[in-house]
Amino acid sequence: MDVRKDFPILKRGIYFDNSATSHKPKQVLAAVFNYYNNHNANIHRGIHRLSEESSERYEDSKKTLSKFIGAKDWKRIVYVKNATEGLNLASHLLNLSKKDKVVITSMEHHSNILPWRVNSQVSVVDISSEGVIDIEDFKSKIKGAKVVSMPHASNVLGTINEVELLTKMAHEEGAKVVIDAAQSAPHLKVDVNKIGADFLAISGHKMLAPGGTGLLYVSKEFSESTPFMLGGGTVFDVTNQKIEWADMPERFEGGTPNIGGAIGFARAAEYLMEIGMDNVRKHEVSLLKNFFKLNEEKLVEIYGPHSLKLRTGLVSFNLPGVHSHDVADFLNARNIFIRSGKHCAHPLHERLCIPSSARASFYIYNTLSEVENLFEVLNEIKEVFS
Amino acid sequence: MNLNKLLLIYKKAKSEMEERTHNKKIEGKNISCGDEVTLFLKIEEGILKDISFESSGCAVSISSAFLLAKQLKGKSIEEVKQLSNEEYLKLIDMEEISTSRRKCVLTPFITLRNNLD
Ligand SMILES: Cc1ncc(COP(=O)(O)O)c(C=O)c1O
Numbered sequence: 468m469d470v471r472k473d474f475p476i477l478k479r480g481i482y483f484d485n486s487a488t489s490h491k492p493k494q495v496l497a498a499v500f501n502y503y504n505n506h507n508a509n510i511h512r513g514i515h516r517l518s519e520e521s522s523e524r525y526e527d528s529k530k531t532l533s534k535f536i537g538a539k540d541w542k543r544i545v546y547v548k549n550a551t552e553g554l555n556l557a558s559h560l561l562n563l564s565k566k567d568k569v570v571i572t573s574m575e576h577h578s579n580i581l582p583w584r585v586n587s588q589v590s591v592v593d594i595s596s597e598g599v600i601d602i603e604d605f606k607s608k609i610k611g612a613k614v615v616s617m618p619h620a621s622n623v624l625g626t627i628n629e630v631e632l633l634t635k636m637a638h639e640e641g642a643k644v645v646i647d648a649a650q651s652a653p654h655l656k657v658d659v660n661k662i663g664a665d666f667l668a669i670s671g672h673k674m675l676a677p678g679g680t681g682l683l684y685v686s687k688e689f690s691e692s693t694p695f696m697l698g699g700g701t702v703f704d705v706t707n708q709k710i711e712w713a714d715m716p717e718r719f720e721g722g723t724p725n726i727g728g729a730i731g732f733a734r735a736a737e738y739l740m741e742i743g744m745d746n747v748r749k750h751e752v753s754l755l756k757n758f759f760k761l762n763e764e765k766l767v768e769i770y771g772p773h774s775l776k777l778r779t780g781l782v783s784f785n786l787p788g789v790h791s792h793d794v795a796d797f798l799n800a801r802n803i804f805i806r807s808g809k810h811c812a813h814p815l816h817e818r819l820c821i822p823s824s825a826r827a828s829f830y831i832y833n834t835l836s837e838v839e840n841l842f843e844v845l846n847e848i849k850e851v852f853s
Numbered sequence: 854m855n856l857n858k859l860l861l862i863y864k865k866a867k868s869e870m871e872e873r874t875h876n877k878k879i880e881g882k883n884i885s886c887g888d889e890v891t892l893f894l895k896i897e898e899g900i901l902k903d904i905s906f907e908s909s910g911c912a913v914s915i916s917s918a919f920l921l922a923k924q925l926k927g928k929s930i931e932e933v934k935q936l937s938n939e940e941y942l943k944l945i946d947m948e949e950i951s952t953s954r955r956k957c958v959l960t961p962f963i964t965l966r967n968n969l970d
Contacts, residue, residue: 807886809887
C-alpha cells in the first residue's frame with residue numbers, strides 16, 4: 468500500500484502495536500493544524516464568523532463520520548474521548564439497576580466489562596477453544612437480558628464476531644444491544660444500520676485520528692435520555708424552576724468538545740474511505756497470511772481463530788518458554804514494537820489459561836517484509852533463550 | 854546489566870530454583886503480567902539465614918528473585934526493611950532497567966519487604 472510516505476514516524480521502527488493506537492498520517496495532522504491556524508473558535512456559542520466556521524466544520528466532521536459508519540443521520544453521533552467513554556455513556560443511558568441482567572462475552576476488553584459490572588448483573592457468554600462465541604451459550608444467556616454488549620472484534624483473539632446475527636437474536640429476546648467497535652472500525656467496513664445495534668462505540672485514535680477522539684452512535688430511541696455530563700451545551704434553557712435539555716447530539720456533549728480532534732477524526736475517516744475499507748482489509752489479510760505461513764513450523768503458539776476470514780489483522784501469541792515481556796523487550800531492542808501482557812483483558816487470559824501474551828497488530832502501513840523481519844527476530848529469541 | 858548478562862543469570866536462576874528448608878514462605882504476584890514468585894525463608898534470630906525461591910514469569914523477575922536470594926542472604930530483617938527500591942536495584946545491578954520493566958524487577962523484593970514483620 469502506497470501510504471508509508473504519509474507516516475514519517477515509521478522511520479522510528481516497525482510498528483506492530485496498532486491495536487493500542489495507530490500512527491497518524493500527515494493529512495490528519497495538517498487538517499488539525501489548519502483548523503487551529505485558520506478557523507479556531509468555540510462552537511454553537513458565538514455569532515461571529517470564526518465561531519460559525521468552527522461550528523460548521525464540527526458538524527461536517529459528524530457528517531463524514533456518519534458516512535464512515537453508515538449512519539443515516541449525523542445527529543446520532545456523539546463525540547467522546549475514546550471507546551471507553553462511549554461504553555460508559557451507553558451504560559448510563561441504559562439506566563440500569565443491580566437487578567438488570569447484562570450479557571457480555573469472555574473476550575471483552577476491561578472497558579466493556581467494568582461499566583456493566585458496577586451497575587447490573589453480568590452474565591458471561593463462553594467462547595470456543597478457537598476463540599469464537601459459543602452460539603448455544605449465547606442463546607441461553609440472552610434470555611431475560613436487558614442489555615447485550617459485545618465486541619465486534621476482539622483485541623486479543625482478533626475474532627470478528629457475527630454481530631449482525633447476534634444483534635438480531637438479542638433484539639428478539641427484547642434486549643438492547645451495544646457494540647464495542649474499537650477493534651473493528653479501523654480495520655473493516657462497519658455499518659451501524661446493517662448491524663442494527665442500539666449503541667456502537669469507536670476509538671478515533673485507533674483509526675489514524677488524534678488522541679482524545681472517539682464516538683458513540685446512539686439510536687433514536689435513546690435521544691430523550693438524561694445526559695451523563697451536565698453543563699454548557701446540553702440545554703436549550705435553564706431557569707430556576709426547570710431544565711429543558713437540548714436535542715441530540717448536543718444534549719450528550721457537555722462542555723466545549725475536542726473540536727480540533729473532531730476535524731482530525733473526520734479527516735482520518737476520509738483518508739480510510741479514500742483507500743477503501745475493503746482494501747484495508749485485503750492488505751491486513753495478506754499480512755496475516757504471511758504471519759501464518761511463516762509460522763508453519765509452529766515457532767509460536769497462536770490464539771484465536773485459524774481461519775483468516777474470522778479474524779482482523781492482529782495476532783496474539785506466545786513463544787514457548789519465553790515470557791511475552793521478554794519477547795517484547797528483545798524485539799524492542801531490534802526496533803520492532805509489539806504489545807505484551809494481558810492487553811486489558813484479564814478474564815480472557817484466565818479463560819485461555821495463559822499468564823500473558825505477545826501481540827502483533829497490523830495496519831495499512833505495515834509490509835510483508837516487516838512480518839518477515841519479526842519472524843527472523845523471533846527465531847533469534849528462541850535461540851538465545853533455549 | 855546488559856542483555857547477555859541477564860540471559861546468563863536467567864538460565865542459572867531457572868536451573869537453581871528450588872524449595873529449601875524454611876520456616877517462612879511468602880508469595881507474590883504481578884497481576885498485570887502474570888509473574889508469580891514464592892520465597893522460602895529460613896529466619897533465625899532476626900537474620901535471613903537462607904533464601905530460596907520458585908518463580909514463573911519473565912526473565913527479569915526470575916533473575917531478580919535469584920539475585921535477591923544471593924544478595925540478601927545473611928542480612929537482618931531490619932536491614933532489609935530499611936532498603937529502598939532504588940537501593941535494591943543498585944544492589945542487584947539493575948538500576949538501568951527501563952521504566953516498563955521496573956515492576957518485573959521489583960516484584961520479588963516488594964513481596965519480601967512487605968511480608969517481614
Ligand atoms: C476491544 C476494545 N474495546 C475498548 C477499548 C478501549 O479503547 P480506548 O482506550 O480508546 O477507550 C479498546 C482499546 O484497546 C479495545 O481494544
